[in-house]
Amino acid sequence: MALDPAYLEYPRRREGYDHDLYAWSSIFDRGVLRWPGDKGVAVWLCVSLEWFPMIPSDMPFRAPGHMQTAYPDYRHYTAREYGTRVGFYRLLDAFAKAGVRASIATNGAIAERYPEIIADIVAGGHEIIAHSTDMNGTIASGLPEEDERALIERSLASLEAAAGRRPTGWLSIARSESWNTPRLLKEAGLAYTCDWVNDELPWRFANGLINLPLNHELSDRQIITVQQQSADSYARQMEDAFDWLAAEAGSANARVLPLHITPYIMALPYRIAAFEGLLARLAARPEAWFATGAEIISSWESQQ
Amino acid sequence: MSEAQKADPGLYDFVPYRGRPRIAWPGGKAVAVWVAPNLEYYEIDPPANPLRKSWTKPHPDVVGYAHRDHSNRVSHWRMAEAMSKYGFPGSVSLSVALCQHHPEVVADANERGWEFFSHGIYNTRYAYGMDEAQERAIIEDSIRTVREATGQTIRGWLAPALTHTPRTLDLIAEYGLDYTCDLYHDDQPQPVKVKQGRLISIPYSLEVNDHYGFFVYNMSPREYADTLIRQYERLAEEGAESGTVMCIPLHAYLIGQPHRIGPFADVLRHIAEDGRAWIARAGEIADHYYEHHHAEAARGA
Numbered sequence: 001m002a003l004d005p006a007y008l009e010y011p012r013r014r015e016g017y018d019h020d021l022y023a024w025s026s027i028f029d030r031g032v033l034r035w036p037g038d039k040g041v042a043v044w045l046c047v048s049l050e051w052f053p054m055i056p057s058d059m060p061f062r063a064p065g066h067m068q069t070a071y072p073d074y075r076h077y078t079a080r081e082y083g084t085r086v087g088f089y090r091l092l093d094a095f096a097k098a099g100v101r102a103s104i105a106t107n108g109a110i111a112e113r114y115p116e117i118i119a120d121i122v123a124g125g126h127e128i129i130a131h132s133t134d135m136n137g138t139i140a141s142g143l144p145e146e147d148e149r150a151l152i153e154r155s156l157a158s159l160e161a162a163a164g165r166r167p168t169g170w171l172s173i174a175r176s177e178s179w180n181t182p183r184l185l186k187e188a189g190l191a192y193t194c195d196w197v198n199d200e201l202p203w204r205f206a207n208g209l210i211n212l213p214l215n216h217e218l219s220d221r222q223i224i225t226v227q228q229q230s231a232d233s234y235a236r237q238m239e240d241a242f243d244w245l246a247a248e249a250g251s252a253n254a255r256v257l258p259l260h261i262t263p264y265i266m267a268l269p270y271r272i273a274a275f276e277g278l279l280a281r282l283a284a285r286p287e288a289w290f291a292t293g294a295e296i297i298s299s300w301e302s303q304q
Numbered sequence: 305m306s307e308a309q310k311a312d313p314g315l316y317d318f319v320p321y322r323g324r325p326r327i328a329w330p331g332g333k334a335v336a337v338w339v340a341p342n343l344e345y346y347e348i349d350p351p352a353n354p355l356r357k358s359w360t361k362p363h364p365d366v367v368g369y370a371h372r373d374h375s376n377r378v379s380h381w382r383m384a385e386a387m388s389k390y391g392f393p394g395s396v397s398l399s400v401a402l403c404q405h406h407p408e409v410v411a412d413a414n415e416r417g418w419e420f421f422s423h424g425i426y427n428t429r430y431a432y433g434m435d436e437a438q439e440r441a442i443i444e445d446s447i448r449t450v451r452e453a454t455g456q457t458i459r460g461w462l463a464p465a466l467t468h469t470p471r472t473l474d475l476i477a478e479y480g481l482d483y484t485c486d487l488y489h490d491d492q493p494q495p496v497k498v499k500q501g502r503l504i505s506i507p508y509s510l511e512v513n514d515h516y517g518f519f520v521y522n523m524s525p526r527e528y529a530d531t532l533i534r535q536y537e538r539l540a541e542e543g544a545e546s547g548t549v550m551c552i553p554l555h556a557y558l559i560g561q562p563h564r565i566g567p568f569a570d571v572l573r574h575i576a577e578d579g580r581a582w583i584a585r586a587g588e589i590a591d592h593y594y595e596h597h598h599a600e601a602a603r604g605a
Binding site for chain 2: 006010013019025060061175179197223226227228233238242244248257
């Protein structure tokens with residue numbers, strides 16, 4: 001038995017990447033970057049605010065957090081809705097108390113179904129990032145290009161109609177893209193995506209689209225739901241991360257600490273206090289600049 | 305199958321931990337500690353191996369690919385700086401195509417005095433299903449590529465993504481490699497039975513590998529750091545009787561994340577300050593073992 005000889009051929013073995021989406025660069029070799037107010041660490045709060053139809057679609061895949069039981073899955077449908085009705089308002093209050101603003105990555109369906117929640121986001125001064133249509137709106141290669149283009153447009157149109165303003169940022173469900181996604185996002189007029197977790201500062205695709213990395217390893221989903229750690233442990237880990245990034249930024253460079261939060265995970269009564277405590281401690285740090293994704297992008301772009 | 309499968313791979317004899325010839329490490333140290341960063345390249349759109357899938361999602365698997373790309377843009381240097389600060393050289397498990405894709409990472413490791421062994425061409429190209437000529441081709445490619453990029457001649461092997469064939473160990477011994485990191489049967493180096501030449505196993509580790517710590521056992525960064533300290537303390541204690549080996553296998557995209565690197569750096573400081581550790585490269589451990597202990601162990605085996 002032998003493998004197909006092509007298995008030992010490496011047509012893209014060359015300097016740089018095995019794709020042409022973006023160019024390589026080391027974060028330690030990019031020159032000076034500093035956040036407004038001469039701050040070293042941008043703390044970026046990003047909340048995923050999602051609506052899961054009780055009829056799940058697996059095309060192209062089922063979103064994390066989606067329905068799990070036979071129909072009707074009241075358990076997961078309502079537990080996710082709890083996050084939207086109750087938990088999200090706890091988060092808005094926590095942000096107000098800490099005096100910080102966040103990016104809310106939300107489905108177009110939230111705007112269509114609950115326009116008042118969009119009004120509350122806008123009134124709080126938070127940014128809206130487009131996060132697909134609803135939680136059946138997953139993207140992966142194999143999704144026809146026309147369907148993907150329509151999905152992006154429908155998400156943006158719903159959010160623009162409710163918020164009065166078209167989002168400039170995009171977050172795919174599960175950060176999953178097709179080969180076409182960076183091109184389609186650019187064509188839709190978006191300035192940035194948050195899907196690629198390969199870096200800790202913004203960078204540009206070859207087509208001009210910007211990526212603002214939303215580190216999945218630091219998300220409440222990864223740490224609490226997947227790795228089954230406590231909210232206290234999560235808070236400890238975020239502070240350890242902040243300490244390291246602040247030291248690495250020093251007085252002449254800059255880093256981003258993304259806090260990716262899910263209302264139905266972090267904003268439960270027994271977890272929210274740990275998160276509020278974390279926000280208060282980070283807000284008291286002199287190195288911290290709490291900023292929305294769009295603000296980080298804007299500051300970064302102005303220094304390129 | 306062209307060859308009959310074996311229930312026992314026949315790689316070594318049973319030699320219980322109790323009653324072995326004593327291993328004495330240089331300077332009277334109790335435990336040889338080596339750090340094994342995996343410097344890898346995962347392809348975004350690799351061809352399929354009939355026996356194992358590379359990515360769980362359709363290509364591009366954005367999170368899977370970008371997570372590993374974090375090593376080569378951010379976390380390699382973060383991890384390497386912490387190691388250098390506390391005096392730990394790396395023994396690199398290298399996807400040798402990284403020499404082409406990101407020579408900056410390989411050059412950084414080489415300049416720090418790290419040693420390289422092969423972890424295959426890419427971590428998305430598996431040995432399963434290769435015939436002998438194909439397996440020879442990846443060994444020869446590894447030797448040639450690392451020599452051209454670093455001037456070093458590889459002395460060890462960790463199968464790409466831990467994919468083996470029954471002939472891998474015979475072949476690497478035939479090519480003159482000194483050690484394998486693919487066997488997990490011991491806390492001390494051991495002779496490995498090969499058709500020609502000689503080979504030893506150097507303890508690597510699945511159990512305290514950062515991948516296992518974070519993605520199999522779901523440890524927090526501080527729990528993983530505590531695990532490494534406990535592993536070290538026990539092996540140092542037992543190593544006072546007869547030298548042991550502790551390997552810390554790493555992936556920068558895991559250990560070099562901002563919430564993990566601080567607790568890990570504290571582990572390195574703890575081991576460096578303890579005084580019982582012989583902080584070494586894999587090749588130095590192999591050299592010492594071959595010079596002082598291999599003949600007796602091979603006779604006993």
